[in-house]
Amino acid sequence: MKTKRLLVILGLTLYWGATLSAQKTITTDVLIVGGGTGGTAAGIQCARLGVKTLIVESTTWLGGMISGAGVSATDGNHKLPSGFWAEFRNKLYAVYGGPKAVETGWVSNTQFEPHVADSIFKQMAAAEKQLTILYNHHFQSLVRRGQKIISVTVLDKATQKPVIILPKLVIDATELGDVMAAAKVPYSLGMEAGSLTGEKVGVSQTNNVVQDLTYVAVLKDYGRNADCTIVKPSNYDPKEFDAACTDYYIDKTRKAPGVDGKKMLEYGKLPNNKYMLNWPLYGNDIYLNIVELDEASRNKELEKAKEQTKRFIYFIQNELGYKNLGLADDEFPTEDRLALMPYHREGRRVEGLVRFNMRHISEPYTYGDPLYRTGIAVGDYPIDHHHKKNLAAPQHLEFYPVPSFNVPLGALIPQQVENLIIAEKGISVSNVVNGTTRLQPCVLLIGQAAGALAGLSIKQSLIPKKVPVRLVQKYLLDAKAFIMPYIDVKPDAPYFEAVQKIGATGILKGHGIPYKWANQTWFYPDSLVNGQSLAADLQSFKKYNYKIPTGNLRIQEAIDIVHQLDIALAGSVKGSKIKSLSKQKSTLTQLVETSWQSWGLDHYTPGRFITRKELAVLLNNTIDPFERLQIGYNGYAK
Structure with missing residues (x-):
């Protein structure tokens, strides 16, 4: 019996080896399936860590919804x-001549031609020697053994032959x-x-309803006398x-439109006299739930x-x-001149190490x-769900007010499969929260974090869920990324990193408010530190019998509190930056003074009041509570 089992295993091994040798195979550290926004x-981020990275993309473009899907008017941030996100936007400014040059429509502060986004992404990718991209390669299948993905098969559309990829980690x-x-x-x-x-706006019963999708088009003004009218479509x-606009409003049972035709088109006006068509109100949104269909069935439905x-x-x-507006002839390389791919607002959402819901956004500290x-x-965009073409949908959350927010790292890591990370819109969030995390700047930043996590996982020889949260955050901060959504402390501020780190400990908490299309969270760096408020925040960070004066704190009093916190943290993962600081208060005072x-x-001046930014810098540069007290993916101290 034992001999028979060995022969079976040997046979399977030989078959597998023969299969691999007969087909093109590629080995890589990190495989990213999908060269979309995330x-x-x-x-790019993973390759910057010096890790061998491969992207397989089913189209000939990079950027997904922000380029190939034509949604080149960014929402939020x-x-x-x-x-x-800032890096990409700065490159747009360089192409067009500054921020004002991309404020062409009224839906966004940043609008651009899709092919320009593709070009920028390709230039950025070309600068990374560790990054390889396979265009026109479509995901087909994978092999999972136990808790690991061991191979992924993609189809080379040009040759119609499969390519087997052997990755250490998959995104x-x-x-x-x-x-x-x-x-x-x-x-x-x-x-x-x-x-x-636990969301107060959740539906009463679970269902499989997803948001409407859109096949975006870009129109171009060919001149006043041009007639670019397309062939009349069937039906x-x-x-x-x-009721898409006031210029054509006959059925008064429909809600009265708020814009005329000109204003409707200017919604998505792009540079160089182009117009993005992505209009939800009796426009070109459509309800198609194609997520669980096979590729052929999806494509058939997408024709609709x-x-x-x-x-x-x-x-x-x-x-x-x-009639002067026709399909742009210098945008998408498709036969019908429509976008290379549809704009999907929603798909599957993984069950991650944590589940991020609306109450985490609206009540982050409680x-x-x-x-x-x-x-x-x-992210800072309101919760925005598109269901106008599916009137049977049980809820319509349009611009539901929430504060700005940060996405937790655990939402990118599945509960199962130890070498898989999720980017794009598939992270572990509720359906409600997907209405804001799905938007372009946020997805770019989620992708950056996924790449950082993957790269650090390879470099540290750890599975993703074992990579320390603070290590990923520190790397992102080095890349001038926000880990806290403070609107009033920008990356060029000398105290940016300190404020971000101390904010992420909860020792100094921000204040979030819903605000129109751009929600906010304020740190108030120049406000004075209140003793009572600080005492409560310190207890939530590390319980200890702190002695903190009431009222506004002075610099010397703040030094005393830092000394107390250092004692409270004694025995934590990392020691103080100052030798025997907890035993020698004078050492701390001398360091601060010099x-x-x-x-x-x-x-x-020891006797003057201390500001919040000063306390953040003081904490960060002396006892460093951000790294001293390591946390798990649930946010609690390890």
Whole structure:
């Protein structure tokens, strides 16, 4: 019996080896499936860590929704210039001539031509020697053994031959979460009942309803006398678009539109007289739930989305009179000149180490686990769900007010499969929260964090969930990324890193408020430190019998408190930066006195009141509680 089992194993091994030798195989440290918004950021960031990285992308473009899907009007984070998002935006400014040059439409502060985004991403990728990209390669399948993915098969569209990839670690950056599904990782799809998430706006019963998708088009102004009218689409009926704008409003049972045709088009106006068509109100959104379909069935359904957009274009040209606006001939390299791919607002969402829901955003310091301490990406857009083409959807959350927020690292790591990380829109969030984490700047930053986690995992020889949270955050801070969403402390401030780190400990907490289209969280760096407030925050960080005066604190009193905290932290993971600091208070006082100005702070006077930014710098440069007290993915001290 034992001999027979050995022969079977030997036979399988020989078969597997023969299969690999007969097909093209590639080995890599990190494989990123999907060169979309998150996947591109992940690949570039991972390669910057010196890790061998491979992106496989099914189209010929990089950037996904921000380029190939044509959604080139970014939503949110205008005042949160974080990491990879800021880097990309600065390159846009360089191309077009500054911030004002991309404020062309009214839906966004940053609008640009999709092909420019693709070009920028490709230039950034080309600068990374450790990064390889396979275009026109489509994900097909994978092999999972136990808790590891050992191989991934993709199809080379040019040769129609499979390519087998042997990675150490995989990032699922597909639009719909296809890798996690193939790996049989638990995930959610659609809306969860509020009783499951604890959200006050959750639906009463779980369902599989997802948001509408859009096949975006970019129109170009070919001149006043041009007639660019497309062939009349089959089944065209202008009534379908009644109430899209005031220029065509016949059915008064529909809600009255708030804009005329010109204003509707200027919603997505791009540089160089182009217009992005991504209009939800009786426009080219469409409800198609294609997530669980196979590729052929998806493509068949997506033809309906393309026809929807063509009918809307014909409506604009024929009913509204904009015959001079035609499909741009210098954007997408497709036969029909529509986007290379649809704009998916939602797909599968992994069951991660943590589940990020709306109450974590609205009540970050009081609800559930302190996930805010583990932040790796920030966002400020309201919760925005598109269900206008599915009136049966049980909820319509349009611009639901929440403060700005940070995304916890544990949302990127599945509960199962130890060498898989999630990027794009498939992270572990509730359906409600997906309405804000799905937007372009936030997804870029999630991708950057996924790439950092993957690279550090390889370099440290650790599976992702064993990589210290603080190590990932520190690397992101070095890349000028925000881990806390403070609107009033920018990366060029000399105290930026200190404020971010101390904010992530909870010793000094920010204040979040919903605000129009750009929600906010304030640190108030120049405000004075209140003793009572600090005492409460310190207890939530590390319980100890602190002796803290009431009222506003003076610099010398703050030094006394730092000394107490150092004693409280004695025996933590990392020792104090100052030898025997907890035993020699005079050592601390002397260090502060001699280093105050070199830390970038104003005049040192022990008797004057201390500001919040000064206390953050003082804590960071003396006892460093950010690294002293290591935390787990739930935000609690280890």
